[in-house]
Amino acid sequence: MMPILSMIVLIPLIFAALALFTKTKEQARVIALAGTVIVLLLTVYMYFNFDSTIADNQFEELAQWVPSLGITYHLGVDGIAMPLILLNAIVLPFLVLFTWNDDRKSPNKFYACILATEGAVIGVFTALDFFLFYIFWELTLVPLFFMVSIWGGPNKHKAAIKFFIYTHVASLVMLLGIFGLYFAAWDMTGTPTLDIPTLISQFQFIESGAAKDMIFLALLFGFIVKIPSFPFHSWQPDAYTEAPTAGSVLFVMLKIGGYGLFKVMLPMLPFTASPNLMITIMAALGSVSVLYGAFLALSQKDLKRMVAYSSVSHMGYVTLGAAGLVSLSVSGAMFQQFSHGLIMSVMFMSCGIIKNTTGTRIINDLGGLAQKMPKLAVIMVMTFMASLGLPGLSGFIAEVSVLAGSFGNLPSYVLIAVSAIVITAAYHLWALQRAMFGVYNEKLGTVVDIDTFQTVSMGVIAILVLYFGLNPSPVLDMMLTNSDNIVSLMAAMGV
Amino acid sequence: MIMMSMDIEAIIYNPLLRGILGLCIMGAVFGGACVAVWFERKLSADVQQRYGPMRVGPHGLLQLVADAIKLFTKEDIIPKNADKLLFVSAPILLMGSVFLMLVAMPFGAIIVDGQSYVIAATEMDISILYIEAMSAISIIGIFMVAYSANNKFSVLGAFRNFARMIGYEVPLGICIVSVAIMAGSLNIVEIAEAQSPLWFIIMQPLGAIVFFIALMADMGRLPFDQNESEEELIAGWMTEYTSMRFGYCFFAEYIHLILGSMLVVLLFLGGWNLPAFLTDITILGIILPTAFFLLKVALVILFIIMIRWAVPRYRIDQVVDLSWKKLLPLSLLNLGWVIGLGLLGVY
Amino acid sequence: MDMMLLAPEITMAVTGLAVLLIGLFLPTDSKKILGYLASLGVLVALGLTISSLGTEALLFYNTVSIDALSQFFKIVFLVVALLFSIAGIKYTEGHSHTEEFFTLGLFGTIGMMFVASANDLMVLFVAFELASLATYALAGFEKKNIKSLEAAMKYFIIGSLSAALMLLGISYVYGATGTTSIPEIAANSAVLVSSPIGLVSVVLLLAGFGFKIALVPFHMWAPDTYQGSPSVVSALLAAGSKKMGIVAALKVFVVALIALKADWQIAFAILAVITMTYGNVVALRQTSVKRMLAYSSLAQAGYITMAFVVLTPLALGGGIFYALSHGFMKAGAFIATAAVTYMVLSENKDSADPDHIENFRGLGKRMPITALCMTIFVFALAGIPLTAGFMSKFVLFSSTIEAGFVWLAVIAILNSAISLGYYAKIVKYMYFLPTDGEKISEPFPYTIALIIAAIGVLAIGFWSQPFVHWAMEAASVLLTGGM
Amino acid sequence: MxxxxxxxxxxxxxxxxxxxxxxxxxxxxxxxxxxxxxxxxSKSSAKYTTYEAGSLPIGNARIQFNVEYYLYAIAFVLFDIEVLFLYPWTTIFKGHDITGVATVEMLIFIFVVLFGYVYLIKKEALKWMK
Amino acid sequence: MIPVVLYLAVAAIIFSIGLYGLMTQRSGIRILMCVELMLNAANLNLVAFSSYHDDLTGQVFALFSIALAACEAAIGFAILMALYRMKDTISLDNINVLRW
Structure with missing residues (x-):
């Protein structure tokens, strides 16, 4: 059997190295497209061979690496990781297509960054060894940092540094948590191991309750900053806004925080000394993020910044859903990640196009773009609707499952989140109305509609938003399997 | 018989008595230095076909007394630019250096019943090292003299002294090492006694020559007296000294000469060793070794004085060249020769 | 006594003397061969050391011990010496004192190697001084460059002070225990514990080794010396000489004076924290790359010092392993600055600050291989995964947590986060800032040295199992009290 | 006794x-x-001046001399110290149980020192005027 | 027999003098001398302990450290000479191209 997981991790990295050595834009983009398409094909193959009825890790690969420290090369995917890999694999070829005709400095590095990010992110999703997990986790930082600091907007350096320090500190704290877990387990069993499933299963045997809580909180902090959730979100609007369009899309693909929440945190949650406190923390952070992000989005003048804050708001549902601890809410939260990835990538692409054609992203300076750019307008309206949760589009399913599922356990927090729905609808519609409709602002000069490459790439993703809104089961099934598994574990522990 | 040797040992090993013996030796050496001065003047005169000192006493023998009186009654002048403390203490250091050398130096031996008792203030296991070390102190004394006087001639002389010293010290040390290897000891008495069948000058002639030349430089004898070459530097490092202060510097040089000659005798010329049949007779055993030893020392001194008039003075750079480029390799060669002989089992 | 076990040292000595002698009879323009000869000698010595791995022996009346620890560090030193001599080929090009450069480097390495295998304080001290003396002279190798001379002078003064302090400390240890043999001191250390002389000697030895390792507050010389010395020499100093201080301190404190643990453990903890924090914070605002690397070297020494605090097998192994990786990373980084200096000086002979960070502008375009290797080194120093730096930090920091010194680990981890600030600055200058400089051909020996170091950094980072295992074995030698 | x-x-x-x-x-x-x-x-100021062959003394004698032989000085210190190591060895050259080892080691030592000597000569460090 | 404490006291005093000189003197030569003083104080300690323990190790150690001190002085002096040729001074106050 071929090592398919290693391939989907390594192929983007190898193609990234290849892209670095190209001289022209043409060569670089062909390599990038080839790399992403190969990954997409492999992922699709993997998807069809994936058994969505079991919650176990599949396609496992295991090799010893540093036995004296218990480090292994262990890869595998389960129902939590599979949709996210699929998301990445689908979006990235279209992202390359989207940037097909752009002119920018050093395109070889640009495409190398895209490919490296893809490899690193998929690496995080497939790693079943904490060492490997951490390496890929850190590796995602590097290309994104370059993405912002080379091709970013006017405040790129500040944004890049802010992003780097925030997330790096968070990942170091996470590393502390990993160490704690690692040595606690080493002390108990006498053999070192960094294997994620093994360590998670040994977490419950740690005797000291305080140690358990410390480990849990350290890991939680690392993931929460990455999601990002209030109050650690402040790197995110800057980085999203300053990054180039492709960079923003890559940030949206960076679902590793939420993934960690489901993969690592939830199985450990029932064994902490005070699970209820942890749930409360997560729920509070999630619901406040939803509301707070929505309010801030409402007050933004910059279209891209508004989208960035809306992302904070939407990712709040992930944290909240994870805290809901019902199969419905957990799987809803997982689905929210998936759907959010699709929706947001199109939204950021739209922002990028508007900026490129009109030269501004300030909402008040725009107006009536729909007349000049009808194709863009159609796609934009559709994704904005998906984002605000219109039934029939993928965002609706995710948010409804989260809210409905969590209500039983966390009614007050859900009420906070629900109150945000109105605001969400308000800023989406208001922005759409001011930017796209109404009288055309003549100061913008002549604008042309999106070209074929952009239409195809944005259109396909938008259609996927619609498809998964109508028929979520291709991914929701495997999510449900896993969330059932998690929740049954909770139930067994009486949480 | 046992009682007697016990008594002798009791006397010999009493440190206080030894100290007194040392003081006697000190006096004797002082006297010897005086004689050496007179000797040198007369001999130099002979070489140059003059009479030398003749007026005071028979053949000028009392000239020494006259000189001593003169030194004692001259005014003691300390130049106003001088560093007074150093100026005053430098002669003390010089005298200290030669006297401390003298402490460990054997002045012969008394042989009773085949048992030899060395005439020396003290005996040490490492006396040769000690003597060399004490001898080196005098360099500092000389520099103190020159530096404190604040006179350009003095300082120049002292610097030349340094330059010379750093040349000859190394070959000198290597020659001593060669001798010590052959004797298997660093005790000068044992080294002297190890030469009882064969003098080391026969075993290592090269070493003896190198040692002798280096020693000449050590003592500042012509042709190596660049530090006080009268023609250019007045009196060299001693220029500003008067009265008995000058006398001490002067005496230090002559005592150094005597002690150096003794070293030559002890290390290479067989010391006080005599054939056993001579020393078996008690009275001869008491007198002969010491007498024989002192005679050899006198001959060496004579030889050194004669050289003075046979060889012109080297320039300072020539001295340095000589010691680094000729004496040092030769001394190493000698060391190799000694090691080779030892490995072949010759001694 | 099997002299074959000393074959690496003998090879080094013979090579050193041969280089010196041959160099004397060669005209200046054909002295290039000396560098190749020296590199060959080091390579042979390295091969001999690797081939003798796993043997254990006591030589010279138990004063020299060959064991896992000594062989580990010998290989560290030989690797650094190899990089030094390869890079030196280019550095000494056209220099009339080529033979001194290599001979001093080789002799310094012999000193370091004997420190690694010392089983007696006498051998340790003599070898320590041999290495120090050679490096004093190397630091002042550019006799016409006031910076180099100043570096040498400062290094010399502080180095001699440290030697004096160390010797006094050793004399007290000897006085109390009546022996200078390291295992015997450990056996007799009850005397030291019960008398104030133990504390005095710990303080003196701590200061003595602290100067060499450049722990704050004994670090004053390090930035100046690393900045002023020729970069290739800085590589030897930071990567070799500093490790020598560490292995000496390991032998003296962890083996000989383990009974006084209570006295020095907390001191090391404080020194480690101050050193890493000071080094990283001050490095942030440096404009000279060499000085920045010097401060980063302080910080790294601070990390390694944590091993003395934790004292578990894992931590000591981590510290030793860190020493290996740091050898590759720091030597590589300094050689990269040497290449940049060469570039700057070949364009403008009178450049006052060839190591200024402005000269790194656009290095990615001007010297792509150098820039790439430098990137690998600084990322490794910062602890980016898959490099030697990450792996060693991983082992060391994790062992710190394991032993319960969570506060120490947290400080260290925060520090390594800070350090990213200045490492990233170098990368930024190399790749993201525009330059009008031309692409130049990269000097071959520097490139070879850089590539070797980079491969080392990546290999240790990726294929760490044998190295970690080996470092653990070396650490176990320490904990069983030598032989 | x-x-x-x-x-x-x-x-x-x-x-x-x-x-x-x-x-x-x-x-x-x-x-x-x-x-x-x-x-x-008898007090007279002329008597207490420094003697410079009759003329008035010029400047201070304690100036820094341009010493040609500082290289010799360094070499001397090192060679003299080398001899220092020979002394203890002399007593065990004959009839001691480590004689063989000691002799070999000392020969190596002297050999290495000879290297230094050749080096000095070749570098013209032992030349008074360059 | 002179008690070993006296030797230690003398050594400590000499060492302190050397240390003090090293801290306060600015002339390169004097600093060299102070370093020698400190090393010799340590040697005195070693020899005193050697005699106290009736063990030769200390003396041998002192021998080695004397040799090393000589080498150190040689190198220090060489560096100082090179500095003197560049700057015409041996005062270390004037050597401040590299900032502390």
Whole structure:
């Protein structure tokens, strides 16, 4: 059997190295497209061979690496990781297509960054060894940092540094948590191991309750900053806004925080000394993020910044859903990640196009773009609707499952989140109305509609938003399997 | 018989008595230095076909007394630019250096019943090292003299002294090492006694020559007296000294000469060793070794004085060249020769 | 006594003397061969050391011990010496004192190697001084460059002070225990514990080794010396000489004076924290790359010092392993600055600050291989995964947590986060800032040295199992009290 | 042998040294005191100036001399120290159980020092005027 | 027999003098001398302990450290000479191209 997981991790990295050595834009983009398409094909193959009825890790690969420290090369995917890999694999070829005709400095590095990010992110999703997990986790930082600091907007350096320090500190704290877990387990069993499933299963045997809580909180902090959730979100609007369009899309693909929440945190949650406190923390952070992000989005003048804050708001549902601890809410939260990835990538692409054609992203300076750019307008309206949760589009399913599922356990927090729905609808519609409709602002000069490459790439993703809104089961099934598994574990522990 | 040797040992090993013996030796050496001065003047005169000192006493023998009186009654002048403390203490250091050398130096031996008792203030296991070390102190004394006087001639002389010293010290040390290897000891008495069948000058002639030349430089004898070459530097490092202060510097040089000659005798010329049949007779055993030893020392001194008039003075750079480029390799060669002989089992 | 076990040292000595002698009879323009000869000698010595791995022996009346620890560090030193001599080929090009450069480097390495295998304080001290003396002279190798001379002078003064302090400390240890043999001191250390002389000697030895390792507050010389010395020499100093201080301190404190643990453990903890924090914070605002690397070297020494605090097998192994990786990373980084200096000086002979960070502008375009290797080194120093730096930090920091010194680990981890600030600055200058400089051909020996170091950094980072295992074995030698 | 201090004891063998040292230290100052009493005294400023062959002294003699032989000085220190290592070895050259090893080691040592000597010669460090 | 404490006291005093000189003197030569003083104080300690323990190790150690001190002085002096040729001074106050 071929090592398919290693391939989907390594192929983007190898193609990234290849892209670095190209001289022209043409060569670089062909390599990038080839790399992403190969990954997409492999992922699709993997998807069809994936058994969505079991919650176990599949396609496992295991090799010893540093036995004296218990480090292994262990890869595998389960129902939590599979949709996210699929998301990445689908979006990235279209992202390359989207940037097909752009002119920018050093395109070889640009495409190398895209490919490296893809490899690193998929690496995080497939790693079943904490060492490997951490390496890929850190590796995602590097290309994104370059993405912002080379091709970013006017405040790129500040944004890049802010992003780097925030997330790096968070990942170091996470590393502390990993160490704690690692040595606690080493002390108990006498053999070192960094294997994620093994360590998670040994977490419950740690005797000291305080140690358990410390480990849990350290890991939680690392993931929460990455999601990002209030109050650690402040790197995110800057980085999203300053990054180039492709960079923003890559940030949206960076679902590793939420993934960690489901993969690592939830199985450990029932064994902490005070699970209820942890749930409360997560729920509070999630619901406040939803509301707070929505309010801030409402007050933004910059279209891209508004989208960035809306992302904070939407990712709040992930944290909240994870805290809901019902199969419905957990799987809803997982689905929210998936759907959010699709929706947001199109939204950021739209922002990028508007900026490129009109030269501004300030909402008040725009107006009536729909007349000049009808194709863009159609796609934009559709994704904005998906984002605000219109039934029939993928965002609706995710948010409804989260809210409905969590209500039983966390009614007050859900009420906070629900109150945000109105605001969400308000800023989406208001922005759409001011930017796209109404009288055309003549100061913008002549604008042309999106070209074929952009239409195809944005259109396909938008259609996927619609498809998964109508028929979520291709991914929701495997999510449900896993969330059932998690929740049954909770139930067994009486949480 | 046992009682007697016990008594002798009791006397010999009493440190206080030894100290007194040392003081006697000190006096004797002082006297010897005086004689050496007179000797040198007369001999130099002979070489140059003059009479030398003749007026005071028979053949000028009392000239020494006259000189001593003169030194004692001259005014003691300390130049106003001088560093007074150093100026005053430098002669003390010089005298200290030669006297401390003298402490460990054997002045012969008394042989009773085949048992030899060395005439020396003290005996040490490492006396040769000690003597060399004490001898080196005098360099500092000389520099103190020159530096404190604040006179350009003095300082120049002292610097030349340094330059010379750093040349000859190394070959000198290597020659001593060669001798010590052959004797298997660093005790000068044992080294002297190890030469009882064969003098080391026969075993290592090269070493003896190198040692002798280096020693000449050590003592500042012509042709190596660049530090006080009268023609250019007045009196060299001693220029500003008067009265008995000058006398001490002067005496230090002559005592150094005597002690150096003794070293030559002890290390290479067989010391006080005599054939056993001579020393078996008690009275001869008491007198002969010491007498024989002192005679050899006198001959060496004579030889050194004669050289003075046979060889012109080297320039300072020539001295340095000589010691680094000729004496040092030769001394190493000698060391190799000694090691080779030892490995072949010759001694 | 099997002299074959000393074959690496003998090879080094013979090579050193041969280089010196041959160099004397060669005209200046054909002295290039000396560098190749020296590199060959080091390579042979390295091969001999690797081939003798796993043997254990006591030589010279138990004063020299060959064991896992000594062989580990010998290989560290030989690797650094190899990089030094390869890079030196280019550095000494056209220099009339080529033979001194290599001979001093080789002799310094012999000193370091004997420190690694010392089983007696006498051998340790003599070898320590041999290495120090050679490096004093190397630091002042550019006799016409006031910076180099100043570096040498400062290094010399502080180095001699440290030697004096160390010797006094050793004399007290000897006085109390009546022996200078390291295992015997450990056996007799009850005397030291019960008398104030133990504390005095710990303080003196701590200061003595602290100067060499450049722990704050004994670090004053390090930035100046690393900045002023020729970069290739800085590589030897930071990567070799500093490790020598560490292995000496390991032998003296962890083996000989383990009974006084209570006295020095907390001191090391404080020194480690101050050193890493000071080094990283001050490095942030440096404009000279060499000085920045010097401060980063302080910080790294601070990390390694944590091993003395934790004292578990894992931590000591981590510290030793860190020493290996740091050898590759720091030597590589300094050689990269040497290449940049060469570039700057070949364009403008009178450049006052060839190591200024402005000269790194656009290095990615001007010297792509150098820039790439430098990137690998600084990322490794910062602890980016898959490099030697990450792996060693991983082992060391994790062992710190394991032993319960969570506060120490947290400080260290925060520090390594800070350090990213200045490492990233170098990368930024190399790749993201525009330059009008031309692409130049990269000097071959520097490139070879850089590539070797980079491969080392990546290999240790990726294929760490044998190295970690080996470092653990070396650490176990320490904990069983030598032989 | 009660009451007798054994001079073969290291510490006691230095007692005569101490006695002579005291005498050597005391003698010159004492004689200088005597001379103070005996010798004439006449004050004149010219007498206390430094002697420079009759002319007025120029400047200070304690200036920094341009020493040509500082290289010799360094070489001397090192070679002299080398001899220092030969001394202890002399006593074990014959009839000691480590003679063989010691001789080989010392020959290596001398050989290495010879290297230094060749180096000095070749570098023209032993040339007075360059 | 002179008690070993006296030797230690003398050594400590000499060492302190050397240390003090090293801190306060600015002339390169004097600093060299102070370093020698400190090393020799340590040697004195070693020899005193050697005699106290009736063990030769200390003396041998002192021998080695004397040799090393000589080498150190040689190198220090060489560096100082080179500095003197560049700057015409041996005062270390004037050597401040590299900032502390």
């Amino acid at each position: 009660s009451g007798i201090i054994d001079i073969s004891n290291i510490a006691n063998s230095y007692i005569p040294v101490a006695i002579i040292l005291i005498v050597a230290l005391v003698m010159p100052p004492m004689t200088m005191l005597i001379i103070k009493l005996l010798s004439p005294r």
